[in-house]
Every structure is written in structure tokens, then in C-alpha cells.
Amino acid sequence: MTDARSIPADPTSVERLAGQRLTYRIIDMSSPAEAEAFFRADARGFLDSEPTAEAVASTTAALKDRRNIGVFEGGAEESTLPVATVNSWITPLTVPGGEVDMWAISSVTVSGTHRRRGIARALLEGELRAAASAGTPIAGLTASEATIYGRYGFAPAVPVARITVDTRRAGWAATALPGRVEYIDKETLRDHLSAMHEVARTQRSGQIAGWKLRWERVAGLTPEHPDAAAVRGIRYLDESGAVRGVMAYKLAEIPGAFRFEMVIFHLAAVTSDALTALWGFALQHDLVDRVSVDLRPIDDPLPWLVADRRGVEVVVHDHGWLRILDVPAALSARTYRAPIDLVFRVADSLGFAAGSWRLTADGGRATVTPVEDAAADVILDVATLSALYAGGVSAVQLRAAGRLNVTAEVAASVDDAFRAAEVPLLGIWY
Incomplete structure (x- = not known):
């Protein structure tokens, strides 16, 4: 590299x-x-x-x-x-x-x-x-303002969810799990955050590698952390004693109520049992009426783990922005879930990705070849292609918004091929 x-x-x-x-x-x-x-x-x-x-x-x-x-x-x-x-x-x-x-x-x-x-x-x-x-082949960023980067060919490609739970209303419906949850010190929390992210980031499209200072900040080990003294950490160990999940959080008193909100800074789980156990700890914590967390996948199973899903508010927002620079290199780097054989004509005002390419895949890997005279099946700009790239944005939805010049059937076939097996996630800011 x-x-x-x-x-x-x-x-x-x-x-x-x-x-x-x-x-x-x-x-x-x-x-x-x-x-x-x-x-x-x-x-x-x-x-x-x-x-x-x-x-x-x-x-x-x-x-x-x-x-x-x-x-x-x-x-x-x-x-x-x-x-x-x-x-x-x-x-x-x-x-x-x-x-x-x-x-x-x-x-x-x-x-x-x-x-x-x-x-x-x-x-x-x-x-x-x-x-x-x-x-x-590709550039990426996370944006504090959503109106700046489209003009440079970036697009929101990895949406995430901000989740807020009214714990008294939501309740808890999941069954007890093997393994155990235990408290850990901040140095151990930092190390587990790093290790769990390195495993979890390979499980979903959209993730990038972390770095030491990122985990030190989340764990409350850096001097600029505004709530360093309040940071706490827990981990989930499976039946064999292996760490499968970790969570960093703080408790903040709700004014006038002598009740608390649990603010989760980061939750990483590499198994479904670990995720359920960590959610169970949060939602069943004594004196906690509200739990809040951001940067969760939009298919997080939490609404199916509680007694009343109306106690769970899920707000989807943009987070990971991508910008393709080299179309053949980017498109051939990923796999496709369904066969596809289409010519893509890409417009790019900055010139990096402009051109026409035939994308052919049957059985996963694709070949991408430049074409000059073939009629285009898909006409789009580089931002739209970048939105589709990670497999988390619908081609059918983009067509309905006028961002994709294709027939309904072609849009559906693009969705079938590009969609990731699990919804993409970017669990950190950078």
C-alpha cells in the first residue's frame, strides 16, 4: 500500500x-x-x-x-x-x-x-x-455538513442509524444467553475496542481500519475527552471465555428525575449473541430510563429484541461518503450477489471516472472493460455510482429520484447484483 x-x-x-x-x-x-x-x-x-x-x-x-x-x-x-x-x-x-x-x-x-x-x-x-x-481507486470521508461534497463527486454511500430507547416502554423480550458480561478498566477497554473493530470491520462493507488514538479517545484515555472520568466499559465473553463484544458508555443524570440516560460511545460485537447480551445489559440497567447510540447499522436487530418496539426510535442519516476515481479498479475489487452484464456510462465533471464500461459478473467476481461504441444500459454520474458502490443504497430508489437513467427492470437487476449480504456500516468518524 x-x-x-x-x-x-x-x-x-x-x-x-x-x-x-x-x-x-x-x-x-x-x-x-x-x-x-x-x-x-x-x-x-x-x-x-x-x-x-x-x-x-x-x-x-x-x-x-x-x-x-x-x-x-x-x-x-x-x-x-x-x-x-x-x-x-x-x-x-x-x-x-x-x-x-x-x-x-x-x-x-x-x-x-x-x-x-x-x-x-x-x-x-x-x-x-x-x-x-x-x-x-476510491476516496472517502465523513461529513459534518452534507451539502459540501456532492459537487466533488462524493455521495452518501453508507447510511447509519441513531437509536434512542425509552427503556421503560421498550422492555426486554430476548431469552437469556450463555456467556457473561463483565466490567473492564479503560486500558482493557481500549485494547478490546481496537481488537473487536478489526474483526467487525471485515464483516460488513463500508468499514475502514481504526487507529490507536481513536480507541484511546473512546475509552476516555485522552486529555481532551469531555467526559473522560465518566467513561465505563464492559465486554461479553462467550461460553469458552473468548471476548466477542465490547461497549464504551457513560451515564448522565436526567435533570429532576434521579434517573439516568446511558450514552453509548461505541458498541462492537462480532457475534449475534454478543450483540444481544450488550443490548440486554444496556436496556435492563438499573435506574436507566433512556439509552442512546449513534453509528449503528440500519438493520440493527434491537427492535426485535424488545417487548414494545415503539419504545425504540431509529433515525437513519448519512455518514460514510465515497467517491470513485478509477471505475475498473473499484468495480472489480468487489463481488456481486447476482449475475450482471451491463454497460455503464459515467459522467464526471472532474474527469477521473468519466467513460463507458461493461460490467460482467456471474458467480461473484467481475470483469470491467472499457467500451466506446456500445449503447449504454445505465447512465449515471460518478456520485450516483459511488452511492451504489458499497451495496447499501438502492438503485430503484435512485432511479425514482431521477439520479439513474435506466428502466425499472435494469434498476432492479443493478440492486440484485450490487446489494451487500449485510447492510453496510461505518462505525467510526474519521
Whole structure:
């Protein structure tokens, strides 16, 4: 796998911003002053509190593994905060039948003093050109705002669910399970979160690999965690004593009620028994009237585990955004659940994925060949193809929305082929 840090700053973005007396360059992470300035600008861009010295030290150490870009006013000193930031790295993305290298994009910020100057465009298009030059077939991100990234060819491809449970109404209907649930300390919680995610991420399309700082934050082991002292952890062990699930959470008092809400930060289970046991712990906890969690798969079985499913509120929202850069490489990296033999004509205003390809699969793996004169069976833009890619968005629904120019029968056949065996999931932010 290519190291993203080996890819130089995109010359087109360098030139475009130089016309505004702005310097677009890779941050020297060996310089403590530059690394700190980048992180402080990132925190400011996401409206976070000014980071402490301890938070700066822990986060900038982790950022050294990424390709960090800053935009500066011309002539800025080394310790000056950049007016815009972005970072990236290459990670495995789970897809139906395997994995594909993905250019992960994060820390996209533009200072409020420099809005509407084309800086975000330079950042995002620069990342896509860098990804393409690295030979990465697809790019991905999680978005704090949903209206920004479509213009660059990204699409919400991995929806997730935010679940809130009224425990008194929902009750509990599942039968007792073998194995046991037990409390664990924060260091053990961190280690189990990492280990369980590494197994769970291969079970569903849409997941990416985690990293150490991610799990230290979830476990309440980093100085910037707002509720570090309140974080608790449990694990589920099966009959043989093997860890099959882990959960990080806190308890927050509901004002005036002397009752509590359990806020789950992360729940990872690699077996159905583990998932049921962890849900059972949460919903049957003494003095807890409400349980809330985000980033759950939209097919989470919880509504079928309770006595009254009307006590379970499930709100589906976008989370994982994908952008195909190399159509043949991306489409041939995954498997297909039903035979397919169609010509796809893809429009891409940035040019990376534009063209026509014949996708042929029978028995899982596909061949993807460029075609010039064949009539297209499927006409779509790159964002729509990217939405379909992980197997969690319906072609029939996209056709109804006018995003897919096909007949109803062809849309149904695309669904049959592209749909993942289990609903895709992205269980972390990045």
C-alpha cells in the first residue's frame, strides 16, 4: 500500500491559491511548532475549545502518520496557524467480498476569515488528484455538513442509524444467553475496542481500519475527552471465555428525575449473541430510563429484541461518503450477489471516472472493460455510482429520484447484483 505522505502537494492547487497570495503546502510534522499550529487550526475549524498542551501533544503525535496540508497567508511564520487544513491517509475499505485501498480525507477546515475564496475547492480537488496519482481507486470521508461534497463527486454511500430507547416502554423480550458480561478498566477497554473493530470491520462493507488514538479517545484515555472520568466499559465473553463484544458508555443524570440516560460511545460485537447480551445489559440497567447510540447499522436487530418496539426510535442519516476515481479498479475489487452484464456510462465533471464500461459478473467476481461504441444500459454520474458502490443504497430508489437513467427492470437487476449480504456500516468518524 502506498504511503500517502509520499505524495507531494498538488501543483494545480498550489498554483491556484498562489494567485491569491496563499501558500498551499504539506506540513512539516517534524517541526513541533508547525504540528501544533495545524492541530490548533483544525480545532478552531471544528468549533472545538482551545486545546490544552496535553491534547496538542497527544494528537500531533498521531497526526504524524498522515499527509497534512495547510494553507497559509503568504510570508507566514512557521508557528502561524494555517487558514485552512486537510489531512489524508490510505486505508483498507471493506467492500462486498474483500477490501480496496481508499484515500481517507479528514480535517477539512477553512477559517471563517477566508470563506468563499475557492480554498475548499483547492483542498478537495487537490486531495482527489493526489489520490489518483497514488493509484487509489476510491476516496472517502465523513461529513459534518452534507451539502459540501456532492459537487466533488462524493455521495452518501453508507447510511447509519441513531437509536434512542425509552427503556421503560421498550422492555426486554430476548431469552437469556450463555456467556457473561463483565466490567473492564479503560486500558482493557481500549485494547478490546481496537481488537473487536478489526474483526467487525471485515464483516460488513463500508468499514475502514481504526487507529490507536481513536480507541484511546473512546475509552476516555485522552486529555481532551469531555467526559473522560465518566467513561465505563464492559465486554461479553462467550461460553469458552473468548471476548466477542465490547461497549464504551457513560451515564448522565436526567435533570429532576434521579434517573439516568446511558450514552453509548461505541458498541462492537462480532457475534449475534454478543450483540444481544450488550443490548440486554444496556436496556435492563438499573435506574436507566433512556439509552442512546449513534453509528449503528440500519438493520440493527434491537427492535426485535424488545417487548414494545415503539419504545425504540431509529433515525437513519448519512455518514460514510465515497467517491470513485478509477471505475475498473473499484468495480472489480468487489463481488456481486447476482449475475450482471451491463454497460455503464459515467459522467464526471472532474474527469477521473468519466467513460463507458461493461460490467460482467456471474458467480461473484467481475470483469470491467472499457467500451466506446456500445449503447449504454445505465447512465449515471460518478456520485450516483459511488452511492451504489458499497451495496447499501438502492438503485430503484435512485432511479425514482431521477439520479439513474435506466428502466425499472435494469434498476432492479443493478440492486440484485450490487446489494451487500449485510447492510453496510461505518462505525467510526474519521
